[in-house]
Amino acid sequence: MKIAVDAMGGDHAPEHPVAGAILAARELGAEVLLVGQENRIQDALRRHSSAPDVSIVHADDVIGMDEPPATALRRKRNSSIHIAAKMLRDGEVEGFVSAGNTGAIMVIVKLYVGTINGVDRPALAVILPSRRGRTVLIDVGANIDPKSHQLVEFGVMGSLFAQTILGLSNPRVGLLSIGDEASKGTGLVRSAHSALEVSPLNFLGNVEARDIYSGNADVVVSDGFTGNVVLKTSEAVVETMLHLLREEFSKSRLNMVGARIARSAFTSYRGRVHYAEFGGAPLLGARGLSVICHGRSSARAIMNGIRVTMEYGRHRVNDRIEEMLAGLVLDPNHERKSQ
Known part of the structure; x- marks a missing residue:
């Protein structure tokens, strides 16, 4: 490739x-x-x-x-x-x-x-670590003010991404909000909730930000503004935790010995949580394969962005998104429903 x-x-x-x-x-x-x-x-x-x-x-x-x-x-x-x-x-x-x-x-x-058939706007998807494995968060910055039917498209694209890249047969899809009740959230969230309920997705309902990391959902759908805030906060928390650990290990000779003993565990931990190991964010819904990496990406992060691109192409993610969206039509209220 x-x-x-x-x-x-x-x-x-x-x-x-x-x-x-x-x-x-x-x-x-x-x-x-x-x-x-x-x-x-x-x-x-x-x-x-x-x-x-x-x-x-x-x-x-x-x-x-x-x-x-x-x-x-x-x-x-x-x-x-x-x-x-x-x-x-x-x-x-x-x-x-x-x-x-x-x-x-x-x-x-x-x-x-351009975009593939059935997609109004492409969306950026990232994979985040959770207690049960990994969670897909979509969108993380491509669409600041989307419509509710576009959030349904994000859900479809995120679900197919989770199937092909994470190997999940029927991903659980949640809508990011401030509570799990359907009545909570902005007008956009409430409208999207109604649209997702009648979609062919395995829709759980609303989820909170903590559910991204608890693993209670496999795919979490959000507008790009909120998703980007979640992503940047997550990156900062991880980097702060790693920094604090290094500080503690350097405070005494005994701590330094302990750090050497636990080095492999902490190397493994960093690999599970650091953005460089996850590569970039695929621009799902755009024709071709485009992956956007973090602006501060290291050489390893760029390499993993290339790896994600290769996996994205090998699993024909775009073709599968187009096939699934072909089964959804817009009703008079501009929401997508399955045919």
């Missing part, structure tokens, strides 16, 4: 995207094309003496992490994101991975690649 990697995307570009691409080529056998300013990519490649062969596709422009998406769309037509999205559209690559400006990626990918 050929995958375009935005070498200019993220806080540590091009060093980390280049290093992640090298890891993916070496450990996953991925065929990677690095897209970006060729001279800077070559400089980064030279720091890896035994790097496998990777191709470079030159792009003149770089979209900054804080640039407004509309400005990036109009003024930087030769950016690495534009070029990679065109390659995805034209079939030159099967997947696209970037740690760049999320808003710009969303707008540009939707412009060049």
Whole structure:
């Protein structure tokens, strides 16, 4: 599978995207094309003496992490994101991975690649750890103010993602709210609850944020604003816990000895909870395979983003989403119902 990697995307570009691409080529056998300013990519490649062969596709422009998406769309037509999205559209690559400006990626990918049939808006899905395994949270930033029928689409896409990637036969789907009663939540949540009840999904009803980590639901549906707040808070909690543990272990010689004894356990713990191990967030519902990584992604996080892209393609997630959404129609109140 050929995958375009935005070498200019993220806080540590091009060093980390280049290093992640090298890891993916070496450990996953991925065929990677690095897209970006060729001279800077070559400089980064030279720091890896035994790097496998990777191709470079030159792009003149770089979209900054804080640039407004509309400005990036109009003024930087030769950016690495534009070029990679065109390659995805034209079939030159099967997947696209970037740690760049999320808003710009969303707008540009939707412009060049479009959405699959039955999807109004693509959504970002992430996998989070729970007491019972893992939970899919969708949406985490693509749609700040969606409609209720779009939340149903998110539920369908998240459910199929959980089936194919997590291997769950009938994922339990919950709607994120401030209580489990159907009457609680915003107008959007109450309307979405009614629509999800008549969908073909295994819908549990409303769930609270704690249910994401308790494992009481396999898929949790949210608007992009709330989902992003949950995701960023989760990342901060994990990083704070790891920092506090390191502080405690360094306070005494006895603690340091204990840390050495428990090193393998803490390494395993970090692997279960740290965002770098989960790769990026697939942009579900967009044509082609697009995965958006954290802006602070390490080389390992980029490699895992490439791994997620490969798994996403291997399991034909987009085809299955399109097939399931074909069985849903809009009623006069603009809610999706099964045929």
